[in-house]
Every structure is written in structure tokens, then in C-alpha cells.
Amino acid sequence: MESATRARTPVATSWDHLLRNPLVGPLVALVVAVVVFSLVTDTFLRPGNLALVLQQSAVIGILAVAQTLVILTAGIDLSVGAVAVLGTIVLAKVGGTEGAAVGLLVTVAVLALIGLLNGVLVAGLHLPPFIVTLGMFTAVFAATQLYAGSATYPVEPGLLTWFGTKVQLGGLVISTGVLAMLALYLVAWFVLTQTAAGRHLYALGGAPEAARLTGIRSGRVLVLVYLTAGLIAVLAAWAALGRIPNADPNAYQNANLETITAVVIGGTSLFGGRGSVMGTLVGTLIVAVLRNGLTQAGVDNLYQNIATGALVIAAVALDQVSRRRAQT
């Protein structure tokens, strides 16, 4: 390292350092976006609008934690959004007839089972996560339609809408759903960076063979990751009912892609083993700020999609460059 550092110019070294820190790029992008929208619109910086940005990002932000865990293992979860939508219907239907607590328990059971099934198929049968979760997405989406019978299910205010409760935080009035999202990020950050399980997850994602040969029980970690993704989807479903107290089988149809977008923009590598969950939080906020800011600036929804798409590709390109640099 020392000789390699000497051989390079200081400028190249500091560039390397910048590119290798996974949080710096996304944070800079977030700050730039906030500054730009504050300058070009009068409305963006208003507390009410900032609170809205946070509330709009809560459900996707929660699901993006699950997506981060899966992507860090060099996998991908195309089903997590559809699973959360199924969760909202189960919560609303079972919760409506049997009471909110029973509804929550049944939802936990159903979504845990789906996550477990994903995990066993990926880890036990060594099937590609892309295929497993694509199949799961298709099946769960159809099952949701059958179960919901193309109807929507409003929920009574109470435990199931608890994540819609407003709290005053400084000058901001935000929902408990936003706080739940932030708490989930803290927990995930702690597990990933401060526990052995988290370290094993990085190891098996970045170097599966070496991790296995070291004696890491990769299969067990993988199953736990997909199971956790299912459980996180319960929280997302619950938070979704807090935001809009009406379970709709056709809601959140792009949630899968939006979580992947947040993860990638947040600097986590699709090749696994590199990235951070806090990057994903920043990625989620970048997308939310971009959409909100462009709306405030009067830009059409479709142009917003183009901007988001370009951002994803740029993020992946940056990841490739930094990987290549890390290898030389």
C-alpha cells in the first residue's frame, strides 16, 4: 500500500479515497439537490414540504433496508414490494375482522413464511435470487389480487394506523412512520457494522467461496437475511396503512424497483459485499428530494422518471469505476 501510494500523485490518492468512501458521493448529491431546489423554488424549504418529503419516503425507505441486506449478499429481492402490498391487505382484512393485534400476528406469520421460502430456495437449493424472487413477485402479486378480489380495504383508525400519528420534532411535524424508518436504519446499521452476523453477511456477499471455506455458515446467514426481509415488509405494510389508511392491492407497484434504485444510488454494490445501509437512507432521500423538488419546480412526472433512471445508471457507473480502482 505504501509503495502504491507513493507511486501515485496526491491528487489521484485523494480521489481514490473519495471514491472508496461509499457515503461521500451520495451525501454530496443529496446536499446539491437540496441546495438547487431551495434556490429554484420558493416552496421546497418550507417545513411542511420537508416533512412531506420524509413521509413520502418512509415506506420505500423501510423496504430499502430489506433490499440493502439482500443486495449486500450479492442477491436481489424483486418480491419485497409485492410482499409488503400483500401485507397491507392481510393487515386490513384480518385486522378488520379479527382485531388489529391478530391481524399483525397473521401478517408477521405470512410474510415471514414468504421470506423464509425465498431464503431456503436461494440458500438451500442454490437458485439465483433474481429468479426466485421474480417467481415470488409474480405469485405473490397474483395471490394478493385473488385475496383482495380487486377491492380496497379501508382500515379504522387505531393500532393499524398508528404510524400515521404526527409528532412535533423541532420545527417539523412528522409521522411516527418516519421515526420507525429512522429507527430501523439505526438497528440495521448496528447489526451490519457492530455484530459478527453483519460482518459475515459482508464476507459472504463479497467473497462467497472464501467466506464458506473460512467456516462461515453462509446458508444460515442467507436464510436469515431473506427472512428478515419478509419481517421488514411487515413494518413497511404497517407504515403504509399509517400513511394512507386504505389497503389497495394495486398500490406500490414500482416499490421493488424504487428500493433497488435507493440502494444503488446509496452506493451499495450490486456485486455484493460493499456498501452501507446509511448510504441507502441517503439514496432514498435523494430520490424523494428529486421527485418532490422537480414537482415543486413544475417538472412533469415522466421527466422525473428520466432523471431518476439517469441517476441509477450514474451510480452504477461510479461503482464500477471504484471497483476497478480498488483492484489496481
Next chain:
Amino acid sequence: MTANTLENPPLLRLRGVSKSFGPVRALVGVDLDVPAGAVTALAGDNGAGKSTLIKCIAGIHPVDAGEILWDGSPVSLRGPADSAALGIQTVYQDLALCDNLDIVQNMFLGRERLRRGQLDDVAMEQAATRTLADLAVTTVTSVRQSVASLSGGQRQSVAIAKAVLWESRLVVMDEPTAALGVAQTAMVLELVRTLANRGHAVLLVTHNVPNLLDVADRVAVMRQGRVVDARERARIDQRILVDLMTTGSTDREVA
């Protein structure tokens, strides 16, 4: 020293170990002793069964027949975790370390030190630094650098240091010097010797005959899935080794 260590009972003893892959008989009744405190070199041509044998010891391939004795008691190795639990560490040519982790993280991977359930990174960093210094591995400037940025020799050094840190009783090394230059090869061989001198059993697989003769206390030669000969370093030289590797027997004596 060599004579002394050979009087101890072997740490690892294989008796009649066989392994087939479909119709291919990779190992045929292999007998092998690996004593503590010595470097046992495993020589043999390509396809002689060296890799299969070390994978059986590492727990990757379950054996079809035969006995594996650890400290004199039969054990069954059903996965890498079983071998690791016994104190066997295998250093593979390319797969010893995780590129996306740093040196400390790699050295403690799978045996992280915890304080109240939380990774104790300070203690791990100190222990890793101490171990590397203890082994006189001075070419690594920071234990927090990513393993991807290390040279081949440094990677092997870190893998060996990991074995010391974990107090692995048997270190199996697969071609540790295959991709290294002269100076780095000397450094790694020095570390291999240090391992044995500290009481670890070392099983060294290598193609490189001069290196092997430099560092080994005992030499076992494989040919067509069998261990055809195993003898002390003093009773072997390059010509005898080549005889054994190519024909399975020799009528030469050390000159």
C-alpha cells in the same frame, strides 16, 4: 529438532482414506501422518490427488471410506466449519481471504471478538497488529487496509498470521508460493518454518521442488491417488523425489 518432533504421536492421521467422483478414483486408501511442530510437505504431479486430499482434510469433500484420526480419536468432517472447530486452517491459493474486508476483519472472520454482544474492534485491531509484529511481518503498513490492495506475499503472510492468531493446530497450505517473486517466496517460507517451530503442524502442498526441500521436515509423495512414500527430509533429495513422483518408487539413496 526434527528428530524430536517426529517422536510425538501425529496430530492428524489418515488411514485408508478413499474418495471417488463418479467413476474417477481420486484417492485410493491414503495413509498419511501429520505431526505437530513439523512441516510435512505433500508432493506429487498434477492430478496425483493432492488437492482432493487437502479438501478432505478441510471438510469440503466428505471421504467415502477410511478413517481420519485427530489426536488419536476418529473424527468426521462434514463441512469447513467442522475442520475449523478442530483447529484446522486451510490457506488456499486464491481463496484464503475476503477481498472486500480489511486485514483485521479477515484475521478474525468467523471468530470475531465480542464485548457485550458487540464487535470489539479495538481489541481485534491490537491483537492483529501484535500477531503480525510478532511474526515480523513488517511489509504491511496498516492493519485497516483492504486485503484487495495487498501483494501476493502479504496476503499469504496475513493468512499465516491468522493461523497463529486462531492458534490453529494444523495449517494446510495450498501452493503458498505459486504466484510469488523470489523475495516474497523467501519471506513466506520463513513464516512457514516459524509456524512449525512454534508447534503448529503444517501440511504444505507445493509443486516447487527446491522450495519443498528447503522447508520440509517430512515429505509425502502422492501418485495416482495414493501416498506412495513418506520419509524424513534427510532421506530424500531432488532425484529421489522426482523418481517417486513419476514412477512411485526409487532405488536411489541420498548421496
